[in-house]
Amino acid sequence: MELSLESDAEALWQDSLDLLTGEGAPAALLAMLQKCTPVQLEDGVLHVETPMRMVAKSVAKNAAVIEACLEQAAFEPVRLDVQFRQGAAAAAAPVTAAATSAQPVAAPAPAPAPAAAVPEPAAAMSFSPARKPEPAPEPQAERPRGHVLMGAAGSVMTPEELRRWDAAVSGTPAATASPAEADAWDEESEAQAHERLARERREKNPLANEEVTADSKLTFDRFVMGDENEFAYNAALQVANGNKDSYNPLFIYGKSGLGKTHLLRAIQNYIVTNDPSRICVYRDASQFINEYVGAMREAGSAADALRRNYEDIDVLIIDDVQGLAGKAGTITFFFNIFNTLKSNGKQVVIAADRTPAELGMGKDGFDERVTSRIGGGFTVSVQVPSYELKLRLIGTFCDRMREDSAREHVGEPLPEIPEHLQGLMAERAGTNIRTIEGFCQKCLITAAMCRKQGRELTEDDVRTIAKESWPENARGVTIENVQKYVEKVYDVSHEDLVGPKRVKEIMMTRHVAIWLCRELCNRTLADIGKKFGGRSHATIKHSIHTVEELAKDDKVFFDQLQRMKEGITSEA
Numbered sequence: 001m002e003l004s005l006e007s008d009a010e011a012l013w014q015d016s017l018d019l020l021t022g023e024g025a026p027a028a029l030l031a032m033l034q035k036c037t038p039v040q041l042e043d044g045v046l047h048v049e050t051p052m053r054m055v056a057k058s059v060a061k062n063a064a065v066i067e068a069c070l071e072q073a074a075f076e077p078v079r080l081d082v083q084f085r086q087g088a089a090a091a092a093a094p095v096t097a098a099a100t101s102a103q104p105v106a107a108p109a110p111a112p113a114p115a116a117a118v119p120e121p122a123a124a125m126s127f128s129p130a131r132k133p134e135p136a137p138e139p140q141a142e143r144p145r146g147h148v149l150m151g152a153a154g155s156v157m158t159p160e161e162l163r164r165w166d167a168a169v170s171g172t173p174a175a176t177a178s179p180a181e182a183d184a185w186d187e188e189s190e191a192q193a194h195e196r197l198a199r200e201r202r203e204k205n206p207l208a209n210e211e212v213t214a215d216s217k218l219t220f221d222r223f224v225m226g227d228e229n230e231f232a233y234n235a236a237l238q239v240a241n242g243n244k245d246s247y248n249p250l251f252i253y254g255k256s257g258l259g260k261t262h263l264l265r266a267i268q269n270y271i272v273t274n275d276p277s278r279i280c281v282y283r284d285a286s287q288f289i290n291e292y293v294g295a296m297r298e299a300g301s302a303a304d305a306l307r308r309n310y311e312d313i314d315v316l317i318i319d320d321v322q323g324l325a326g327k328a329g330t331i332t333f334f335f336n337i338f339n340t341l342k343s344n345g346k347q348v349v350i351a352a353d354r355t356p357a358e359l360g361m362g363k364d365g366f367d368e369r370v371t372s373r374i375g376g377g378f379t380v381s382v383q384v385p386s387y388e389l390k391l392r393l394i395g396t397f398c399d400r401m402r403e404d405s406a407r408e409h410v411g412e413p414l415p416e417i418p419e420h421l422q423g424l425m426a427e428r429a430g431t432n433i434r435t436i437e438g439f440c441q442k443c444l445i446t447a448a449m450c451r452k453q454g455r456e457l458t459e460d461d462v463r464t465i466a467k468e469s470w471p472e473n474a475r476g477v478t479i480e481n482v483q484k485y486v487e488k489v490y491d492v493s494h495e496d497l498v499g500p501k502r503v504k505e506i507m508m509t510r511h512v513a514i515w516l517c518r519e520l521c522n523r524t525l526a527d528i529g530k531k532f533g534g535r536s537h538a539t540i541k542h543s544i545h546t547v548e549e550l551a552k553d554d555k556v557f558f559d560q561l562q563r564m565k566e567g568i569t570s571e572a
């Protein structure tokens with residue numbers, strides 16, 4: 001039989017999965033195989049890909065038993081080649097819109113149902129694909145004792161190796177297996193053993209057993225990307241995939257409502273769904289403070305026990321860390337945990353509304369040794385959305401709300417908002433994405449009410465709703481307002497501000513004026529460029545970037561910008 005097409009690869013893979021299921025393969029192994037995608041069948045080799053390193057390793061270790069089923073399905077020997085590839089789709093789920101879009105990093109496949117992702121421990125069984133053709137089983141005596149077996153040609157990870165591996169993951173000392181245990185191991189597949197060890201670890205740690213209350217809508221594939229948040233998205237996805245080398249700690253900062261919590265929860269949701277053996281804990285600052293204060297109030301060594309539990313997790317996520325300011329005890333508690341996790345190679349993710357350096361400023365500022373450690377990994381910002389990103393967010397939010405209401409059969413289906421009105425919405429919207437979401441909802445509800453009255457949503461309706469959502473923007477700051485203000489503050493003529501002069505001071509004043517226009521005016525970058533001597537979109541972006549980079553570490557400059565913003569809005 002000549003098998004060479006990609007569809008043959010898919011068919012053969014599916015047949016083999018069916019065979020493995022029929023043979024009673026452990027649920028954990030099947031769950032891992034569901035996270036692989038067959039990509040090609042060529043010269044007797046089936047190539048599959050997975051977006052998860054751990055899955056690639058485990059599947060490769062169990063290749064022999066899978067190859068037995070492949071051979072059974074193909075009626076000829078087929079070798080399995082499994083590769084980790086970032087962004088590879090998982091076969092179990094349909095490829096998402098986000099994954100197929102032109103986004104720079106493919107979003108992970110949507111979460112399979114938790115029940116499938118965290119399989120129940122399979123009943124004790126000696127799994128062996130019975131119908132594997134001929135090759136005589138290895139004589140029992142030659143089989144290395146104590147190996148975890150997956151049928152005749154099983155994996156070669158010993159219980160000791162598994163213990164050491166688990167100890168490395170959990171940061172606890174490795175225990176040795178008793179002879180009785182070693183015999184029991186023979187009955188276990190590697191995947192089952194892995195699952196059991198993870199379960200035992202979770203049972204010991206109350207932090208791991210809390211119900212995950214993460215909002216399942218806060219996932220990577222629902223995150224709308226633009227230049228403003230792409231780096232943060234990519235870094236978060238790397239962390240979710242277990243890449244600790246370059247992203248530890250990961251520190252995400254940005255103003256309120258720009259998607260920091262969304263990314264943190266996406267990491268948590270991704271790990272819970274795709275790699276439940278990793279213990280991942282999310283806390284915002286106030287939860288963390290309450291937990292610490294509660295433990296301190298308890299008699300005995302509750303605080304020590306709490307610290308030990310935190311030190312035994314794999315990923316710690318702390319949101320709104322600026323909320324710890326002024327809480328010296330909690331900061332020390334957090335810092336000790338942070339140091340232990342870091343030195344055990346565990347991941348820490350932190351989000352704040354300011355940079356690590358800014359966390360150290362003011363009378364309640366964090367100690368410098370804390371800010372330098374938490375800012376010593378990968379620090380990335382989420383920026384306010386440009387017109388282009390707002391437009392994309394508005395389109396996505398409106399579509400989702402319409403789909404949700406149709407699915408839930410809430411009253412009449414919500415009407416579509418025409419493109420030109422979506423453009424106006426993006427122009428009028430402020431920069432807080434949380435408020436943009438609410439704005440979309442109000443526009444859709446108003447559109448539905450208009451339709452009941454026998455008319456369409458108008459531009460005036462959109463303007464009115466925008467004014468209610470962003471009263472501060474109702475003042476209507478124009479590019480001219482900003483230019484006049486900056487010219488006065490820096491004592492620069494209008495010709496110099498918008499002209500071609502490249503004197504250092506004038507260039508910096510121009511960068512600041514452009515940044516302020518972008519913050520306050522709700523105009524496209526192209527519009528701003530036009531009013532600054534016909535400068536290009538790229539030049540305007542460069543100015544904005546220059547100001548943001550400077551403001552990151554220079555608190556005086558940052559405050560100056562804030563004061564100018566307030567000055568301009570109060571004068572406009």
Ligand SMILES: Nc1ncnc2c1ncn2[C@@H]1O[C@H](COP(=O)(O)OP(=O)(O)OP(=O)(O)O)[C@@H](O)[C@H]1O
Binds near residue numbers: 254255258263433437
């Ligand atoms: N890029 C995005 N794509 C889709 N939804 C987004 C995006 N950014 C933010 N949101 C949505 O906007 C709302 C606010 O986002 P989020 O809570 O993550 O902001 P935040 O930066 O953590 O704000 P805060 O500092 O106030 O906690 C959420 O509903 C979130 O899902």
